[in-house]
């Protein structure tokens with residue numbers, strides 16, 4: 001009997017952009033995700049953490065800076081065939097580690113699925129706590145003032161809600177395949 005392939009994480013680069021585009025586009029409606037263009041994904045690929053099952057790229061999430069202190073989880077998506085195995089949790093936890101390492105104080109997410117993020121240690125806050133988001137994205141959104149997304153944050157203070165050991169495989173290591 002075959003052992004199921006292990007899920008590993010890696011950093012994305014431009015070569016992953018078509019796969020990121022396909023993954024995000026396939027989950028747009030379900031996740032009410034922001035549509036992303038291939039060129040935008042190519043230029044921001046290094047902000048993405050990607051999950052692999054064996055050699056197959058099955059998930060992604062972007063760490064998008066909103067201000068000096070606040071970063072946002074964007075474009076979180078896991079292939080429907082690979083869900084429920086912890087890849088989404090691993091991706092968000094890796095973004096938390098990365099955000100903390102890069103000196104951010106808070107990680108936020110805008111979602112219609114608050115229960116998922118609460119499960120991951122985030123709390124619902126008023127949108128006005130995240131003026132960075134309002135002045136960058138919300139003001140140009142057709143749903144501004146009619147927003148049905150929850151604003152969620154997790155503080156990245158030392159010792160609070162520290163995610164478990166990283167499954168991150170540095171680029172170039174043998175078990176970090178490219179899709």
Ligand SMILES: CC(C)(COP(=O)(O)OP(=O)(O)OC[C@H]1O[C@@H](n2cnc3c(N)ncnc32)[C@H](O)[C@@H]1OP(=O)(O)O)[C@@H](O)C(=O)NCCC(=O)NCCS
Pocket residue numbers: 027030031032076077078079082083084085086087088089090109110111112113115116119
């Ligand atoms: C949300 C998503 C990324 C989760 O990926 P995943 O790899 O299946 O997540 P995990 O396996 O890490 O799930 C972790 C836990 O959350 C739970 N969970 C999953 N979806 C949930 C939801 N909508 N509400 C509450 N809990 C949820 C799982 O049951 C699991 O619980 P457990 O740890 O007690 O077993 C995936 O469903 C997806 O890509 N959805 C479409 C896009 C989307 O909605 N993106 C997020 C928008 S902000």
